[in-house]
Amino acid sequence: MATIKSDPEQADASYKSFPVIKTTLRYPSFEKAHESLVFFDCKFYPYDADDADAIVAVTGGQETLICRLVKDQDPELEILIWFHDDDEKVNLNSCAWSRAANGDPLLCVTGKPSPIKIFNARTEKQVKTLDGHGKEITDLVVHPLNPSILASAGADNAIRIWSLEDRHKEQPWLLSLGGDGLTESIITLAFHSSGRYILSGGMDQIYLWTLPDLSDSSSITIRSAPIVIHYPHFGTNSIHNNYVDCVSFYGPSLIFSKAAESHQITMWRIKGFPPPEPPPPGSIPPYLPEAANPSKNYSAFSSSSDADVYERLLTFDAADMTSWYIRFSIFSGVPGERSILAIANEKSKVFFWDLTAIEDWNAEITIDVLKYLGREGGASSGRGHKPRGRGRARGRGGGGGGRGAGRGGGGGGNNAFRESSTLSSSTVTAVTGSSSTEEQPASELGYGGGGDGGIEDYVSSSSTSAVQDPRAHARYSAHDPHLALAPHCIRTTPKINYAARQIAWSPRGEWCVAVGDQGVICVMGR
Secondary structure (H helix, E strand, C coil), rough: CEEEEECCCHHHHHCCCCCCEEEEEEECCCCHHHHHCCCCCCECCCCCCCCEEEEEEEEEEEEEEEECCCCCCCEEEEEEEEEEECCCCCCCEEEEEEEECCCCCCEEEECCCCCEEEEEECCCEEEEEEECCCCCEEEECCCCCCCCEEEEEECCEEEEECCHHHHHCCCCCCECCCCCCCCCCCEEEEECCCCCEEEEECCCCCCEEECCCCCCHHCCCCCCCEEEEECEEEECCCCCCEEEEEEEEEECCEEEEEECCEEEEEEEEEEECCCCCCCCCCCCCCCHHHHHHEEECCCCCCCHHHHHHHEEEEECCCCCCCCCCCCEEEECCCCCCCCEEEEEEECEEEEEEEHHHHHHHHHHHHHHHHHHCCCCCCCCCCCCCCCCCCCCCCCCCCCEEECCHHHEEEEECHHHHHCCCCEEECCCCCCCCCCHHHCCCCCHHHCCCCCCHHHHHHHHHHCHHHHCCCCHHHHHHCCCCCEEEECCCCECHHHHHHHHEEEEEECCCCCCEEEEEECCCEEECC
């Protein structure tokens, strides 16, 4: 595996909050004969102790790698196990970590053809195979509260929920989601942090499904056939204008999603979700006649009209993402750490947004606008209220994180965005600026604004009002859901041009890995 070291100037100019590119590796060399290999997925093992080395799995083509990341090692990535599938027709695209009853780490991998293979990473042996999807499987996710529960999505218009426990070995297929309610391929899945809901995106709509309580495997009845859940509780085709290839929960009610061939990620929420009462009892949600009509928006969580069942909140802008199957990841849920959205594009760049800074900036700008309009503390003085710099970061506990976010899928919340448009005050230090163009939204990418300043320039300025600062608005303003926020930081992989497919965060956020075309693994750390 060839190795490219990072640019030391980029490392010196880094923002403290964002990872720096450490190493870029390429399987198995730079020979053109191997450029066809694509790594489609990467996932960090989420169940280790806090002081353990970060373990990441990478899969694509016929290859699956399990690697360890070690600081102050050259290179930082060390391959521990290499699984090669001898079937030349195999094209793996998804992986997910589980854990056996005895604590052994289990890695689930799949793609085309459709069987899900489960490997024991300690014994290095395949221990189980799950068959059932009629076509290619496109995504795997593990239940946030029960690692023995696995969900899969496929091109056969089906979502399946499996049990990996030995007591279900005769019938591991527990639930089938879709039935009469799905007519197109499903591409992406995300569990809610409660484990009682699962979000799906695909060729036609975004759906939200209600699940029975699967958190305790011992309470799951052994059946001869799976339960079929025909209809979801929510559906919309209005968020995006193309098929959806990535979805994620952020906190208990926020949703991030992205469409294929789109350069934008959207943050939104379902009105009335999650409901104040527990999810409906039983395994089958109530029948929704609207669910049979894919052209409509419908929801069981509110009595709003068809056009008002969801609320669009934020849009994030990233260039050069015309391909499908380019997926983002959110780091959240670790006390004292900032929540960060990341996605890599098809031209060797990685984009980051500090979600904590967006919340804080809008809390301050709300105060500033009131003063500017003379509604707080008397008439405006002609100079905007200066936000206060703060010295400690707030922990982001609870809720559901993004793909690869947090430990076991848990993630941070965002009270300001989650509950209303009234933004609360904050206790989080602002983002630090940088003079490196690699750390800023480049003008040639169409972000505008220019300059070297981030939010720190605004915080430290005594003469510029936040109301009048176009650079800060372009990156942090949450007051127009259709205003695409420019990245807060851009990292560029040196000396190689590749298209990324997936990006993942380690459980504690010290590592971030992007994988993609030409067998590339880009290792970033902070």
